[in-house]
Amino acid sequence: SSGINAEYGVSNRFKNMKAEIKRCDPPCVPYVGVYLADLISIEEGVQNLNSNGLINFAKMRMLAHTILEIRLYQQTHFEVEVIAEVIKHILVNCSNALSEDKIFERSYSLEPRSARPMSTESSTSSA
Numbered sequence: 001s002s003g004i005n006a007e008y009g010v011s012n013r014f015k016n017m018k019a020e021i022k023r024c025d026p027p028c029v030p031y032v033g034v035y036l037a038d039l040i041s042i043e044e045g046v047q048n049l050n051s052n053g054l055i056n057f058a059k060m061r062m063l064a065h066t067i068l069e070i071r072l073y074q075q076t077h078f079e080v081e082v083i084a085e086v087i088k089h090i091l092v093n094c095s096n097a098l099s100e101d102k103i104f105e106r107s108y109s110l111e112p113r114s115a116r117p118m119s120t121e122s123s124t125s126s127a
Helices: 002-008 015-023 032-045 057-074 084-093 100-110 120-125
Strands: none
């Protein structure tokens, strides 16, 4: 598990996972965290206005490129065969799913907030 995190995780900004996603032919369901991390990085790391006080179109292009990549996967049609046995298994055996609170606790235990860098600008501006 730690090998997978090192290879495809946040520490290398999902570089290897992005490469794997690009090699896949749609239909594909990529990990949305890759794109969210990119969008957050662009939003927080690049100014909206350039040094002349004009709109930073380079930033807008980066945001648009990331959003267009997401849309590519959303627009691809999936051919999914309905298998009655699988549906029955899910309905019967997956009814004991974790509550939202339990899911949050599990997520927090696997990736505590202290492990993620917090932006001081966003925490002060939301007050």
